[in-house]
Amino acid sequence: MERLREVIGRHIPRLPIVATMGLVALLAACGQGASLASSSGGAHVTLTLEYLAQGRDEMAPFVKSFEKAYPNITVHVQYTPVDTYNQALYTQLQAGNAPDVFYTNGGTGQNLSVIPLGKAGYLANLADRSWAHKVPSAAHDLYWVGNKLYGLPMGMSIVGVVYNVSLFHQLGFQVPQTFSQLVALCPKIKAEGKIPMALAGQLPDLYGEAPAASTVYASDPSWNQQRQAGKTTFASTKGWQEALDEFTALNAAGCFQPGAAAGTIAQAFNLLASNQAVMFLAPSAAIGAIEGINPQFQAAMFPVPGPSAASTRAVVEYNDSFSVNAHSSHLDAAMKLLDFLSQDDQQQRYAEEQAEVSLPDAAVGKVPATYSAFGPYLKANKVVTLPTLIWPNAAVGTALTKGLQGLMTGQDTVSTVLRNMDSAWDSGSS
Secondary structure, eight states, X not given: OTTHHXXXXXXXXXXXXXBXXXXXXXXXXXXXXXXXXXXXXXXXXXXXXXXXXXXXXXXXXXXXXXXXXXXXXXXXXXXXXXXXXXXXXXXXXXXXXXXXXXXXXXXXXXXXXXXXXXXXXXXXXXXXXXXXXXXXGGGHHHHEETTEEOXXXXXXXXXXXXXXXXHHHHHTOOOOSSHHHHHHHHHHHHXXXXXXXXXXXXXXXXXXXXXXXXXXXXXXXXXXXXXXXXXXXXXXXXXXXXXXXXXXXXXXXXXXXXXXXXXXXXHHHHHHHXXXXXXXXXXXXXXXXXXXXXXXXXXXXXXXXXXXXXXXXXXXXXXXXXXXXXXXXXXXXXXXHHHHHTSHHHHHHHHHHHTOBOHHHHHTTOOOGGGGGGHHHHHTTOEEEOGGGTSSOHHHHHHHHHHHHHHHHTSOOHHHHHHHHHHHHHHHHO
């Protein structure tokens, strides 16, 4: 996502077809390392691994453990700045000198997402790895093309409403169970001299996507496929009208801070961290960023509630992944690295560092206390993958972003926004 993670260094920025949206990560599933020590013999191999530069050597613990298990394999990590990662890797892939293993994004719509990269022949097929069957069903369309698998998903990130637990308790508020209850909180919070909900108006797309999980995908999980087949449109779908109507309802109720239309993600973080704002719709990684500003901040999350409690769906992302260069001269060693990272203990370690939920935990609905409100939805499989990850091109998300901004300023109507999203979908699918 070119929103929250771009600021905190966990998402690859989304750029049109030569650069993508993102998040960060590195490990998942379990498997192929059944005989880790067995690779101690043979010629020495040096692998290159490209990852996002985030101010620290995040891959060091994993590389150290891997090299201990495979003493004949050395891993050199190349850290590339977030804002140049997309173009740098794409240039390397085109030139034929890309690293053996590199960070990618799950999804279909952006150039450095695994689906277009896999279709272009840049990624090795991972379908025969013993962990392949553990790719969650909700992430299937983000990583599989037919019978080919192009990425190792790292963990599950949650999208929902981050809220200040202390202020909720202090003001006597309860977590809303319906969308109307969420809207009704806004005037009550304002009456206490607080901002109900911080909004980064420069990147507001989550405020359109997250409600749609309940108004569109709860009743029609195959909506994306139907749209791709030309059987429906944004403009003709009542649920999409409702989702954007919900955004306008929040705006009309004064839920956002003054000047929110021009607000940045960094400003939203600071509003939460300084106890000026009570809520913020964001990926779970936002909590780490807010706590980095205010270590005493007590955070929790709840799903964006649907029109009814029964319609509510949790929004998740399986966006972070690692892929293998199809043209690597060390394919066997590269596969061993992914197999190693797919092991449960490695994944658990990574999930803790990245404020994500590990795939084994997500599979059984086990979540940290901060995300406890999401546990029942995971167990009941009432989960929707963030729509933009599966939309066919980045222009659809861009149209939504611009449209929400237009709704805030009064320059657009809901029907206009939906028609523009349809145009973006069709132009990118031709």
